Structure formats: structure tokens, C-alpha cells
Amino acid sequence: MxxxxxxxxxxxxLTDREFHPSPVAWEDEVLYFLMLDRFSDGFETGYLDNNGAPVTTGTTPALRREDRGNAVATEEDAARWREAGAAWCGGTLNGLRTKLGYLGRLGVTAVWISPILKQTPFEETYHxxxxxxFLAVDPHFGTKEELRDLVTEAHGMGIRVILDIVLNHTGDVFAYRDDVTDATWxxxxxxxxxxxxxxxxxxxxFGPVDDPDGAVWPAELQEPGVFxxxxxxxxWDRYPEYLDGDFFGLKDVHLGSGETDRYTPSPALEALARCYRYWIAYADLDGLRVDTVKHMDRGAARYFASVIHEFAQSIGKENxxxxxxxxxxxxxxxxxxxxVGMDAALGLAEIxxxxxxxxxxxxxxRGYFDLFRDSFALGKDSHTWLRNRVVTGYDDHDQVRKGPAKARFAADDLGQRMALAAIAFNVTTLGIPCLYYGSEQRLDGSGGNDRYLRETMFGGAFGAxxxxxxxxxxxxxxxxxxxARILAVRRATPxxxxxxxxxxxxxxxxxxxxxxxxxxxxxxxxxxxxxEVLLAINTDPLLSHTVWVTIDAGLHAAGSALVCRYSTxxxxxxxxxxVEPRNGRAVLxxxxxxxxxIYS
Structure with missing residues (x-):
């Protein structure tokens, strides 16, 4: 292959079998995004396996609170720890498979995995x-068989799998001529x-070759005019620079030409679409997160969406x-x-x-809630349109919105105190919620580089x-x-x-x-x-607050009651x-x- x-x-x-069905509604799901290289290598001990039994056979113990900071005691140690964060750390598909129970017991129903296909071998492109x-799994992560086994076991535990993919570009698979001193667009x-x-x-x-570890594959991507x-x-916002330029050293692919409604896909785009159809069928995937859609022709994205949706429906994955x-x-x-005909947007800095x-x-x-109110201005007649059209979250693997001042939510004392409230707010407000790996453990990475947002959950040389x-x-x-308790209430409450x-x-x-x-x-x-379900967070990290809260007067009679279903x-x-007749109707x-x- x-x-x-x-x-x-x-x-x-590949298609002569039964496939795992799509969910009825993706807003019912809870996503968990992880960087595979940074999640699990499978060698941990002292955790609970997929069946909830203690694991005692591994070699890496649970981190003790007193061991936090043990990698930066000296400047030499700190330099080694920082350097380790720029390289492959060792997370694998099999490691993730051993932690499906950890995710399932948390309440995760869909795991979104960072890209796993074979990377340029001469760089530390762990991301x-x-x-x-595009037709091979990177050996750092494992094998294609291990991908298939992971998905099969996840499905058996009620967890769907979404794979992160790239269409816009390849790795740094070719070099500009030596006399090009600064190849800017x-x-x-x-x-x-x-x-x-x-x-x-x-x-x-710069043409057809037969070296499996060189150039780029499949072979269609070696033809003239691909790049x-x-x-x-x-x-990054100037047209057509943001469409046709390279992402730093990554090489931009020519995906086709023409207006969105009359787009002609390039042979490269057709080949890439075929590659991803292969992975859907081979591994029984449930969805794809498509990288850098802004930097693709709309016609290209629309072509890809049509091809993938039709193929998925042909094998029984209707949604x-x-x-x-x-x-x-x-x-x-x-x-x-x-x-472009895709299903949900992700990466909105405003949200x-x-x-x-x-x-x-x-x-x-009001700034947050107003983002979901004016759907009419977006051409929709109800703000509930957004319930399955946007993936919501606050931490991620690059935090473009913060420029050089990158930091996880829990990077300071206030973030540590408010970590639970942030997740609770995210998973119970409108949209498809997505947790970034480690948020449930209050990981606190910060610094002037993406690596500090990508600590390893499993320890190693670049541990949390x-x-x-x-x-x-x-x-x-x-x-x-x-x-886990909050997500149990969410599952039980439409x-x-x-x-x-x-x-x-x-x-x-x-x-x-x-x-x-x-x-x-x-x-x-x-x-x-x-x-009606009434929810509230307290943004004061130190003091409890008692307040009257307005509720829907048409749904509640004075003298009726709401019951607390969850509280910290x-x-x-x-x-x-x-329920009392205050401001229409209100409860204390x-x-x-x-x-x-949570009250209802």
C-alpha cells in the first residue's frame, strides 16, 4: 500500500461488511481532542484499564504532586525538557486503545485524533x-491494523473516532532551488x-520516483502541476496568498480551479479524496476533521465534502x-x-x-451568549441551527488567537480554580462540545511555543x-x-x-x-x-453567591418547584x-x- x-x-x-452507524445527532456527542504523540505510550501503571481494573504491569507510575516540576530543577534540566517537547515523545495508537476506558468513564463519546499518516522522515513532525x-500510517504511531483495532474497540465501548486530516498541503517534500534565498509568496x-x-x-x-521514503505518495502527487x-x-488574510502559499515549510497542493459551483478538481485532489475514502472504509471511521479549510478553494472543499458524504452514505454512515x-x-x-457543504465549523476565535x-x-x-443569538443575521431563523454547526471549546493545540502568549486555561491560579466551571459551561451550552486532552486533569502548559500546550499525559521526557x-x-x-457526573446528567437530559x-x-x-x-x-x-433546565456557574473563585434568577413564566406556575439535579x-x-412571581417568574x-x- x-x-x-x-x-x-x-x-x-473493504466495503463488503457492516459498518458502525452514524449518530442520530452530533450535538448529543462529547468530543475529546488529543495529540496522539502526547497522549499515551501504553507503558503506564497504576491506572484503571478499559474494564475498570487496576493495571500493575506497566513501568511508568502515576505522577505524585511532589514530583511536579522535577524536570526543571536546574537550567540544564529545563533545557532538556524543553528540547524534548519539540521532538517525537512516543504516544501510539495502542497507547490510546488502553485508555478508552479512561475516556468512556469521563463521559467522552467521540475521540478526535490528530493526523496519523506517514510524516516526512527527516523532521520531528510529531504533530x-x-x-x-497519504496511504500509510506513520510507524511512530503504529500500524494500520492497530488503527483498525483501536476503532473497533472504541465502537464496542460506545466511543466514535474522528480522524484529523490534511488536504491543503503535504509535508516539506521538495526544496526550492538553491538560488531562492527567501521563498516568500x-x-x-x-x-x-x-x-x-x-x-x-x-x-x-521533481517528477515520478520509486523511493517509498522520499518524495510524496500516492504516485499521483508526483505528477507535474500538483504543487x-x-x-x-x-x-495570512490576503487573497490569493492565503490560498496558494505554503504553510511555512509545508508545501501547498494545487487542488483545482473554477468557481465554487463549476469547480474542476485537480488529479491531486481526486487522489487525496480517494485516499481518505480508503481510510474511512478500512478503519470504519465516524468523521473527519478537515485542516485549514480557510486556505482551500471553496470549490475544492465542496468537491471533497460531496465525495466523502456520498461514499459514507453508500456504506451506511448516513450522518x-x-x-x-x-x-x-x-x-x-x-x-x-x-x-462548501461541510457539517460543523471549528477554530472560531470569538467562541x-x-x-x-x-x-x-x-x-x-452577553458577549458569549450573543454569538449564538443572531442566527437570523447568519441567514438562519433560529439560534438552534448552531447546536450542531459549531464545535465549541477553549483550549487547543496551537491557540492562534493568543499569538505568542500561549497558555492553557489552567496555566494560572485563577484557571486552576475555574477549570471545572469552564468544562461545565462548555459541555452544557449550545454547540458540539470538545475537550482538549488533559483539561480534565488541569494541565497548565504555557510558553512562547505550541509545544507547551502539548504536554504528554504519559510522562516520558516531556511530562505534564x-x-x-x-x-x-x-x-x-x-x-x-x-x-463525569455532569456528563451523566447531560446524557440523560435532552x-x-x-x-x-x-x-x-x-x-x-x-x-x-x-x-x-x-x-x-x-x-x-x-x-x-x-x-426548561436552569444552569449556572459562579465566576467568583472565592465566594459563594445567592441570587434570584429569572425563568420562563410560561412554563412555571408560581408555587411550583425546581429540583437541584447537580451541584459542586x-x-x-x-x-x-x-418559583415566585418576581420579574415574571424567578427562583432563589x-x-x-x-x-x-443544574436545576429542572
Whole structure:
């Protein structure tokens, strides 16, 4: 498979079987995004296996609190730890397979895995976005058989698998000619020295070759005209530079030409679409996260979406999901989403930013909720359109929105205190929620490079909390335990997955009501089929707050009651609050410091 042409793939033996069905509604799912190289190597001990039994056969123990920071005791140690973060660390498909129980017990229903296809062998492209062979799994991660086994076991445990993929570019598979001193985009192609061999040197002809570890595969990608050869992007928003330029050293692929409705796909795009159809059929995947959709022609993205959706439906996956990474403002994102025919947008800086700073008590809550209110301005007649059209979250693997000041949510004391509230808010507000790996353990990476957002969960030389030698798969931690309880309520409550959403007014005296401000109780309702669920976080990390909260007057009679279904103060659970005729209808609730409550 490593060196064949994509056009030679025989799908008949791959599709002659039953496939795992798609979910009825993706807003019911809870996604978990992980960098495979940084998640698990399978050598941990002292955690619970997929059946919930203690594992005692591994070699890496659980990280003790007193061992945090053990990798940076001296500047020499710190330099080694930082250097380790720029290289392959050792996470594998089999390692992930051993942690499916950890994810399932947390409440995750779909795992989104960073790209796993074969990378350029001469670089430390552990992130997976520098593909050299689109028909092979990178040996650092394992084998294609291990991918298939992982998906099969995940399906058996009620967890779907979404694979991160790249269409826009390949790895640094060729070099520009020596006399090109600074290959930045300027609107014309640069001359090429040749394809790179396994050592990275441009010794191979810029055309058909037979070296499986050199150039690029499948063979269709070696044909003339596959690459734009335009040099690297400098202005990431200037047209057509952001479409035709290279991502730093990654090489931009010419995907086709023409208007969106009359687009002619290039042979390279046809080959790539065939490669990903192969992986869907071979591994029984449930969805794809498509990288850098903003940097692709809309016609190319639309062609790919059509081909993949039709193929998935032909094998019984009626709701196979394509999640498009579209950076920029939401109107641009949703306009692009609609025109290309993909299913949900991801990477919206507005959503990530407003969510983080709302929970930390430093942003007006209306800023976040208003992102989901004006669907009419987006050309939709109900804000519930957004329930399955946007993937929501706040941490990720590159944090483009923060520029050079990259930091996980829990990187400071305030973030540590508010970590549970952030996850609770994310998984119970509108959209398809996505947790970034390690958030449930309050990982706290920060620094001027993406690597610091990509700590290893399994220990090794670049362990979490600036450590080495200890894993953090701890199911006894407060955040992990409470998130599991919250997600159990979410599973049992349709309104928390599909309901309309309203920010609610509050009052301290029961007379004067207004929308919440900073460091206060932030309540909202989800309403589905005449059933209202009231939720609230407290953005004050130190003090509990008791407030009157407005609820729907048409759904609740004065004198009726709401019951606390969940609270970070478990003593509140089961207690009733009486509906009173204040500001229409209101109830008096108490939310613990940095806490979260659910009433219905």
C-alpha cells in the first residue's frame, strides 16, 4: 500500500461488511481532542484499564504532586525538557486503545485524533500535519491494523473516532532551488531543485520516483502541476496568498480551479479524496476533521465534502461528519461552511475567547451568549441551527488567537480554580462540545511555543506539569470526577444537548433584575419541548453567591418547584427551590465559589 497509486485501490473487499452507524445527532456527542504523540505510550501503571481494573504491569507510575516540576530543577534540566517537547515523545495508537476506558468513564463519546499518516522522515513532525505518504500510517504511531483495532474497540465501548486530516498541503517534500534565498509568496511559482529523499536532501527528480521514503505518495502527487510552488505565506488574510502559499515549510497542493459551483478538481485532489475514502472504509471511521479549510478553494472543499458524504452514505454512515477548521470571524466561517457543504465549523476565535474570559470573570457574559443569538443575521431563523454547526471549546493545540502568549486555561491560579466551571459551561451550552486532552486533569502548559500546550499525559521526557517519569491518568481527581457526573446528567437530559439557550437575568434583592456582570452568578436556560433546565456557574473563585434568577413564566406556575439535579456542593442535590412571581417568574439559588449547578 505504501507506494501504490490511489487510483488502484480496490474498494470492494473493504466495503463488503457492516459498518458502525452514524449518530442520530452530533450535538448529543462529547468530543475529546488529543495529540496522539502526547497522549499515551501504553507503558503506564497504576491506572484503571478499559474494564475498570487496576493495571500493575506497566513501568511508568502515576505522577505524585511532589514530583511536579522535577524536570526543571536546574537550567540544564529545563533545557532538556524543553528540547524534548519539540521532538517525537512516543504516544501510539495502542497507547490510546488502553485508555478508552479512561475516556468512556469521563463521559467522552467521540475521540478526535490528530493526523496519523506517514510524516516526512527527516523532521520531528510529531504533530502529524506534514504528510509524506497519504496511504500509510506513520510507524511512530503504529500500524494500520492497530488503527483498525483501536476503532473497533472504541465502537464496542460506545466511543466514535474522528480522524484529523490534511488536504491543503503535504509535508516539506521538495526544496526550492538553491538560488531562492527567501521563498516568500509573491504571486509566481518558484523554481524547484527536486523532491527530498529520506534524509531531507533534494536529490530526487521533481517528477515520478520509486523511493517509498522520499518524495510524496500516492504516485499521483508526483505528477507535474500538483504543487503551487508559490513560497510561504506572509500575509495570512490576503487573497490569493492565503490560498496558494505554503504553510511555512509545508508545501501547498494545487487542488483545482473554477468557481465554487463549476469547480474542476485537480488529479491531486481526486487522489487525496480517494485516499481518505480508503481510510474511512478500512478503519470504519465516524468523521473527519478537515485542516485549514480557510486556505482551500471553496470549490475544492465542496468537491471533497460531496465525495466523502456520498461514499459514507453508500456504506451506511448516513450522518458521517465533516468538521471544518475555519479560522476567522463566525460570519465568514458559517458562510464558508454553507458553501462548501461541510457539517460543523471549528477554530472560531470569538467562541474560544469569549468562553475563556467569561468563565474567568473578566468578560461580559452577553458577549458569549450573543454569538449564538443572531442566527437570523447568519441567514438562519433560529439560534438552534448552531447546536450542531459549531464545535465549541477553549483550549487547543496551537491557540492562534493568543499569538505568542500561549497558555492553557489552567496555566494560572485563577484557571486552576475555574477549570471545572469552564468544562461545565462548555459541555452544557449550545454547540458540539470538545475537550482538549488533559483539561480534565488541569494541565497548565504555557510558553512562547505550541509545544507547551502539548504536554504528554504519559510522562516520558516531556511530562505534564514540567515533569518527567510520571503519568496523569488520575480518575480520582476532583475535576475528572465532577465532569463525569455532569456528563451523566447531560446524557440523560435532552434539553442539555438540543435545547434553545437563553442567558437569564439575576437579582440580589428579588426586585431589581439585570444581566450578570463580572465575578457573579451566570445563569442560563436550555429549553426543549416545553421543558426548561436552569444552569449556572459562579465566576467568583472565592465566594459563594445567592441570587434570584429569572425563568420562563410560561412554563412555571408560581408555587411550583425546581429540583437541584447537580451541584459542586453535593449537599444541595435534591433540594427544591420555589418559583415566585418576581420579574415574571424567578427562583432563589446558591452557587458555590467557582461552582456549577443544574436545576429542572
Amino acid at each position: 505504501d507506494t501504490r497509486r490511489a487510483s488502484e485501490i480496490d474498494f470492494r473487499p 502529524g500535519y506534514a504528510t509524506q505518504n 509573491f504571486g509566481h511559482p518558484y523554481p524547484v531543485e527536486g523532491f527530498r529523499d529520506a534524509s531531507g536532501k533534494p536529490t530526487l527528480p 503551487t510552488c508559490g513560497g510561504r505565506i506572509v500575509d 458521517f461528519y465533516l468538521i471544518a477548521e475555519i479560522t476567522g470571524d463566525r460570519r465568514f466561517a458559517f458562510e464558508t461552511l454553507e458553501k 474560544q475567547d469569549e468562553l475563556e474570559w467569561l468563565v474567568k470573570g473578566q468578560r461580559d457574559p 506539569f514540567r515533569s518527567t517519569g510520571g503519568h496523569v491518568f488520575d480518575e480520582s481527581g476532583t475535576v475528572y470526577h465532577e465532569v 434539553a442539555l444537548r438540543r435545547g434553545r439557550q437563553y442567558l437569564r437575568q439575576i437579582s440580589g434583592d428579588g426586585v431589581s433584575f439585570g444581566y450578570p456582570g463580572l465575578r457573579s452568578v451566570v445563569p442560563w436556560s436550555r429549553i426543549f419541548a416545553d421543558r 456542593d453535593q449537599a444541595q442535590e435534591g433540594r427544591e427551590v420555589t 439559588i446558591t452557587v458555590p465559589a467557582a461552582g456549577f449547578v
